[in-house]
Amino acid sequence: MKKPFIITEVIVFLLLFAPLLNLHAQDAAKIDPDHYTVEVDNEKVRVLRINYGPGEESKMHSHPEGVAVFLTDHKANMKTEDGKSFEMAGEKGRVVWVEEARHQPKNVGDQEFEVIQIELKNNHTAAGKKSLHLFELPEGVSEKQLNGFLEEMNAAIAEEGYPGAGYYLYKITDENANYKYFLEGVWPDAATYDKIHDSEKWKNAAAKGGEMIDKIRANELYLKAEKVN
Template identity: 70%
Template sequence: MRALKVLTGFSLFILLLMPLTTLKAQDASKADPEHYKVEVDNDKVRILRISYGPGEESVMHSHPEGVAVFLTDHKAKMKTGDGESFEMDGNKGDVMWLEKSKHQPSNIGDKPFELIQIELKDNRNVPGYKSLHLFELPEGVTEKQISDHLKEMNQALSEEGYHNTGYHLYKLPGQNTENYQYFLEGVWPDAATYNKAHNSEKWKKTAEKGREMIEKIRAKELYLKATKVE
């Protein structure tokens, strides 16, 4: 198995400095779709297929941290976000860890080169906005009914493009509270996303299916909205 390629000298020094630069450049696939094609995109990773012909150059763009797998030999020049530049070359099969970066690559070789870049997504982000519900099970409503309905709503949110949002149901230990049996948490990046998501057609259509059940819960629930303190 080929080990991760280790860069030496000036190239390594520049790559280590890249995370310290201000990353305001545009996403690679939007800034330069000619050279960057999205192959896979989910809530964990995005995988790009990158290809450059001889002499071709990109525009300044950014990437999160991840891994590059080179499918061909390569010789490239890299301009960084802080105005520096360096050259790099390597072989087919090289694997390289990449820090978060802002750069502008170009192919300075006489042959095309291609690579796969696996961009990691940060799933540890703390939600900036939450909706909080404490309630007892209303008469005629079961735990499974609520759980199934929340799964449908979360699926609708995902299909509308609102990833890392949605609802989570918890059952409270009896000794901790005498008034409420369940805690329902809605998780959102911010209040604006919360409002947009609740106005999306797919979410409203799905929510309507459980409207009667939710109204029974709301009749006696303790409902709060909370914003993260920075």
């Protein structure tokens, strides 16, 4: 007999309490590659294959919102950063929506536990703060160079526990525009913006492209914007 109330309890927990958890949990694929394998990673989604043997436990980490597809029956204990924990269980074939979460799972069953998690990226509508840069590419700087630098910056931001935040480069197609490039910085809120920019990982990544960014900043139009509620 199916037991949907168990899954429902998990979803309710994530909806109510995930926003209250410490924001410094990290990317599961970076800190726990033994249990988390990246199957697909593009500008829209990242797909993780998650596999735990009986009794195996992860490290504290974070996930953005997305969809979980359970490939096996499972029984797990989920520890949160405030020291609390709860148990979840479900059957093979379950497909559930999951909100952003930070947790430390442990397989407390006697069978292997496997799940596919589809993490959504670029949920710009949920951004509470944006930084906007309009510019021309300066001499000696190519699109490829700038895009590669932004990928490194976004990787550093994800390692800080914010895989949904970061920088996105666009080429302006309006021939009458004063600028040809548009760089958008996407942040959950103003407080997170400050935390990321004060982090050592962000500062170290930013330093690598310092000369290139200084050239861009010399003639850019730079604005900060916050969501109107």
